[in-house]
Amino acid sequence: MIMNILVCFNAVPKLNILSDTDWVVQEGLKIDTSFVQKDLNPFDESALEIALRFSDHSKSLGLPCSLTAVAVGEEHLDRYLKKLLALKFDNVVRIHSSEDLRFIPETIAHILSNFISKQDCFDIIITGQQSGEGDNAMTPLLLSEYLHWPCISQVVEIGPDTERSLAVKSEIDGAILNQKVKTPLVLSIGNSPCSYLRNPTLKDIAEFGKRDIKIHTPKAFSHKTDKNIFNIKSLKKIDNSRQGIIIEGDTPEDKAKILYESYIKEKL
Amino acid sequence: MALPRKEIVSNLINLTDKERVIIDEQILKESSIDRFRKVEGYFDTWTQPLPAAVVYAESKEEIASIVSFANENKINIVARSGASATEGGLETIVKDTIVLDGSKMNKIINIDIENMLATCQSGVPLQVLDDKLREQGYTTGHSPQSKPLAQMGGLVATRSIGQFSTLYGGIEDMVVGLEAVFPGLGITKIKSVPRRAAGPDLRHLIIGNEGALCYITEVTVKIFKYYPENNKFYGYLLDDMKTGFKILREVMVAGYKPSIARLYDEEDGDYHFSHFANGKCVLIFMAEGPQYIAEATAKGIEEIVGSHPAKMVDSKLIETWFNNLNWDPNDLVEERRETIEMNNTCSTTEISANWDAIMDIYDVCMKRIRNEVPDVTMLGAHSSHSYLNGTNVYFVYFYNLDCKPEDEITKYHLPIKKIVVEETIKAGGSMCHHHGVGKHRSQWIDQEHGSAYKLLETMKKAYDPNGIMNVGTILPIKD
Numbered sequence: 001m002i003m004n005i006l007v008c009f010n011a012v013p014k015l016n017i018l019s020d021t022d023w024v025v026q027e028g029l030k031i032d033t034s035f036v037q038k039d040l041n042p043f044d045e046s047a048l049e050i051a052l053r054f055s056d057h058s059k060s061l062g063l064p065c066s067l068t069a070v071a072v073g074e075e076h077l078d079r080y081l082k083k084l085l086a087l088k089f090d091n092v093v094r095i096h097s098s099e100d101l102r103f104i105p106e107t108i109a110h111i112l113s114n115f116i117s118k119q120d121c122f123d124i125i126i127t128g129q130q131s132g133e134g135d136n137a138m139t140p141l142l143l144s145e146y147l148h149w150p151c152i153s154q155v156v157e158i159g160p161d162t163e164r165s166l167a168v169k170s171e172i173d174g175a176i177l178n179q180k181v182k183t184p185l186v187l188s189i190g191n192s193p194c195s196y197l198r199n200p201t202l203k204d205i206a207e208f209g210k211r212d213i214k215i216h217t218p219k220a221f222s223h224k225t226d227k228n229i230f231n232i233k234s235l236k237k238i239d240n241s242r243q244g245i246i247i248e249g250d251t252p253e254d255k256a257k258i259l260y261e262s263y264i265k266e267k268l
Numbered sequence: 269m270a271l272p273r274k275e276i277v278s279n280l281i282n283l284t285d286k287e288r289v290i291i292d293e294q295i296l297k298e299s300s301i302d303r304f305r306k307v308e309g310y311f312d313t314w315t316q317p318l319p320a321a322v323v324y325a326e327s328k329e330e331i332a333s334i335v336s337f338a339n340e341n342k343i344n345i346v347a348r349s350g351a352s353a354t355e356g357g358l359e360t361i362v363k364d365t366i367v368l369d370g371s372k373m374n375k376i377i378n379i380d381i382e383n384m385l386a387t388c389q390s391g392v393p394l395q396v397l398d399d400k401l402r403e404q405g406y407t408t409g410h411s412p413q414s415k416p417l418a419q420m421g422g423l424v425a426t427r428s429i430g431q432f433s434t435l436y437g438g439i440e441d442m443v444v445g446l447e448a449v450f451p452g453l454g455i456t457k458i459k460s461v462p463r464r465a466a467g468p469d470l471r472h473l474i475i476g477n478e479g480a481l482c483y484i485t486e487v488t489v490k491i492f493k494y495y496p497e498n499n500k501f502y503g504y505l506l507d508d509m510k511t512g513f514k515i516l517r518e519v520m521v522a523g524y525k526p527s528i529a530r531l532y533d534e535e536d537g538d539y540h541f542s543h544f545a546n547g548k549c550v551l552i553f554m555a556e557g558p559q560y561i562a563e564a565t566a567k568g569i570e571e572i573v574g575s576h577p578a579k580m581v582d583s584k585l586i587e588t589w590f591n592n593l594n595w596d597p598n599d600l601v602e603e604r605r606e607t608i609e610m611n612n613t614c615s616t617t618e619i620s621a622n623w624d625a626i627m628d629i630y631d632v633c634m635k636r637i638r639n640e641v642p643d644v645t646m647l648g649a650h651s652s653h654s655y656l657n658g659t660n661v662y663f664v665y666f667y668n669l670d671c672k673p674e675d676e677i678t679k680y681h682l683p684i685k686k687i688v689v690e691e692t693i694k695a696g697g698s699m700c701h702h703h704g705v706g707k708h709r710s711q712w713i714d715q716e717h718g719s720a721y722k723l724l725e726t727m728k729k730a731y732d733p734n735g736i737m738n739v740g741t742i743l744p745i746k747d
Contacts, residue, residue: 013543017592035584037543079542196610199645199666202638 001163003058003065003183006122007051008112008143009044011077012132013037023237030100031235033133040080043128046192050158051126052087053194058160065160066090068122072097072111078213086200086209093214095221103134106229109142114221116147123183124166129153129190136230140188147186152179154190271341273364276320280366283333288324288372295322299367302351302358304677304708310607311673319346320364324372328485331368332449335483335736338366339451344739347479349391349419353426354616355706357478361740368483370421376400377486385444385460387488390421407494409436409527412702416596421484426704427476431593432527433653434520435556436492438702440475447486448474450731460488473727478704479738481731498562500555501586502569504578505548509533510627512551515576516654517623519553524568528554528590529654533630536648536664540589544581551578552586611669612645615681617688621697622658626651629695630661636687641680643668653701660701663688682708710744 013033025031040048051067058065068091069084071077081092095115101108116122125147130137144151156176157169165182171190200209249255271279280289290296300316301309308315320343325331338345344362348369351358360367373389376397380386386408388397395416398408411430412418418428424446429438436442445460458470474482506512512531519529530552537545551573555565573580607613621629630649637647646666651659663684671679685708689699693715705713714721728735728743739745 017588019588019591022588035543035582035588037541037589076543079538194609196606198610199612199668201642201668202644202647 001064003063003124003163003166004122005051005054005065005067005124005126006116006119007044007047007067007069008125008127008139009048009069009071009080010041010073010128010131011038011071011080012041014039015132020237025235029232029235030102038076040197041128041131042195043130043189045128045197046195047126047128047187047189048084049194049197050155050189050192052198054158054160054166061160063160063163068093070095070112070115072101072108072218074098081213082205082209083197083200085211085213086205087198088204088208091214093216095216095218097218099218102131103136103230103232105134105136105138106142109139109146111218111221112139112143113146115216116143118221123164125149125184125186126155126158126189127186129188138229140186144186147184149184149186150181151186151188152181153188155187156190156192157194158187270364271343273320276341276343276364276366279337280321280323280334283337284323284325284330288326290322290324291320293318299348299358300360302353302356302706304354304356304681304706305359306604307607307613307669307673307676310604313673315674316359316361317363317365319360319367322367322369324369326372328373328447328449328455331370331373331483331485332455334366334368335449335451336454338736339734342734342736344736345479345483346738347421347425347483349422349425350393350414350417351422352414352417353422353706354703355700356708357426357704357706357738357741359707359740361707361745365739370483370485371419373421373485374419379404379406379491381406381491383460384491385488386491387445387460387486388420389486390419390424390484392420394418394420394423401491402494405494406491408442408489409492410439410442410489411594413594415594417600420487420489424475424484424487425478427702429653429702431530431652432554432556434529434655435525435527438653439489440472442489443471443475443487444490445486445488446471446474446484448482448484450482451734451736453731455485456482457486473731476704478706478741480741480743481727481737483737493558495557495559495562498556498559499587499590500562500566501583501590502553502555502566502573503544503581503583503586504551504573505545505581506531506551506576506578507548509549509630511576511578512549513623513627513651513659515551515573515578516651516659518572519569520654520656522568522572524565524572525557526553526565526569527556528552530650530652531659532650533634533648535646536650539646539648539664541585544585548579552589554586554590612666613669613676614646614664614666615684616662616664616703617685618660618662618701618703619688619692619697619699620653620658620660620701621692621695625695625697626659626661629692629697632691633661633663633688636691637663637665637684640687641665641667641684643670643680658697662701677708685709705742707740710740710742713742713744 013036017036055065067089069089070093072095084092127140154171159167161167168179170177247255247258296318297314299322344365346367371391373391375389377387447457532550537550541550553569555562644667649661649663653660667680689712699716
């Protein structure tokens with residue numbers, strides 16, 4: 001039996017590029033990030049690479065597995081989906097949506113759960129624990145709830161076990177929990193040491209990357225839900241700046257002495 | 269007879285002091301390479317002979333005494349300041365080399381507004397100098413991507429160029445006066461004057477010498493009025509590079525001087541501008557300077573580009589890109605992490621050629637690299653510096669490392685460089701646009717210069733008769 005894995009991902013703007021003057025809260029409590037380059041959401045990037053490693057490992061043990069990636073949004077996501085095709089994902093899907101879905105995790109989770117239910121083939125859902133935009137950390141948990149599947153959060157690594165189970169390593173209260181779990185289940189990827197998605201070679205891009213992206217309309221996965229769980233009341237940029245003092249001195253010893261006498265001694 | 273390592277170190281301590289003569293093994297390892305062998309460093313694999321010591325000089329007199337000591341004892345010296353070199357110029361390929369670091373010579377000596385000059389010691393970081401000038405409404409006009417890291421001595425030594433070169437020129441157009449230490453000749457100063465016809469321009473013995481002739485101790489550069497309020501940004505999408513080169517040429521030939529004129533191919537465009545490039549080539553201009561000049565430049569660019577099939581994009585996209593141009597130490601840390609985790613790295617080779625040759629060089633190099641080099645994951649190029657007569661092309665390539673770290677250079681980087689260099693020289697271009705020759709393009713230096721190569725050899729013999737200055741840089745080691 002083939003283990004079917006679905007990885008859900010998103011691309012987010014590089015918010016660190018936004019200057020203070022760009023950080024303007026507009027009508028509807030939105031911030032315009034359209035002029036900023038996007039990148040894979042870091043937790044989702046880990047999820048994609050973890051899925052590839054799992055697939056490589058499974059196949060080497062004679063356990064076949066199939067990888068599908070799905071993203072919800074507009075055409076800007078296609079470059080990532082093409083890359084995933086080149087990385088030999090078996091299928092890539094974009095559920096086209098022009099809606100601004102930031103801060104609405106329940107809608108995203110509904111679209112995904114409807115898609116997963118209709119496909120009726122996936123054994124494992126892997127997704128990043130939260131997005132760089134919104135940071136609500138709700139989507140995987142809601143997805144698990146809507147699917148009525150168990151969810152393991154803070155996952156850092158997975159490995160093959162049998163055709164219908166896998167080994168999962170997750171962080172829990174500062175410790176690492178190793179479990180063998182049965183499918184189906186949702187895995188929410190946390191601070192995994194596996195943080196970068198590998199790159200396909202030009203040869204693989206030419207050979208595998210030209211396959212078609214399956215585009216679905218959101219209608220197919222109607223997402224009318226209850227009212228939003230959350231309503232944004234305000235948006236404010238967090239000031240991360242720190243005060244700095246340059247200690248002047250002729251030698252490192254002089255500087256260390258000033259540091260000790262003036263700033264450290266009284267706190268000891 | 270070669271001086272034993274221990275004696276070299278004790279002499280260096282006598283000439284300076286113990287704290288500034290570093291013999292810590294890890295520091296020596298890290299000082300045996302530059303960014304050309306960054307993969308070896310990232311994977312803690314060290315293939316170069318370790319230097320005898322790294323010496324942090326604090327004055328030109330100390331530099332002079334160390335160069336004199338090395339000259340008398342035939343000890344190789346690698347001159348270093350910001351250590352952001354990319355072509356192996358800082359590699360210590362000779363046993364018991366002295367790495368002579370000028371980064372503690374970091375005083376801005378004088379900012380002379382009347383004569384529009386800034387004089388500083390060679391270890392002043394460009395970022396520090398330019399920030400200081402901007403506080404007063406001036407700028408050096410020099411802005412290489414390495415600006416936060418690079419220091420004035422190294423920038424001059426490698427014939428650096430910045431992103432605003434189309435307006436301000438390369439470092440060679442900015443340097444007015446210099447001071448350097450030559451082996452056997454001691455401290456040599458070239459005064460700062462607006463122009464002169466007093467024989468050959470001696471500055472050019474020093475600019476671009478890559479530490480192979482002398483050690484730069486002081487630099488005087490022009491300064492310019494700084495008008496950021498007049499900056500105008502333009503971005504366009506094009507179907508092909510040919511149209512882009514044509515537009516760049518027309519802008520230059522018409523006599524406009526945008527500070528930025530850059531053209532990215534589809535791959536490089538996607539890498540930098542994936543949020544709007546959409547599989548197209550990207551052409552970027554920035555007009556700056558006094559209001560009327562900036563406005564006229566902008567108008568001229570609009571008119572020229574408007575006569576070609578080009579789609580204008582929101583200038584805010586370009587302005588945001590512009591505000592995030594340069595590398596900083598955090599980027600280097602991130603690059604290291606990424607290389608180690610992904611087993612994938614990036615390298616570059618930059619060349620220049622006249623307008624009639626540049627497109628062919630671009631085409632043939634892209635084709636050959638794609639076909640001949642394995643494991644390449646990204647191959648792109650951009651033109652970032654244009655002139656009346658031609659432009660440069662900067663090839664950028666990423667590859668998966670399917671080899672030991674120490675084999676990365678021979679399996680990937682050098683074969684790609686070889687393709688680019690050989691095709692460029694064959695087409696009449698220059699194999700080095702702005703990173704210098706270093707130690708890895710020196711094998712082609714005779715072909716680069718043709719019959720003029722003998723001038724280079726003669727210079728080396730005349731100014732560094734004992735061959736102690738950065739052996740193997742610019743000129744290859746002869747068997």
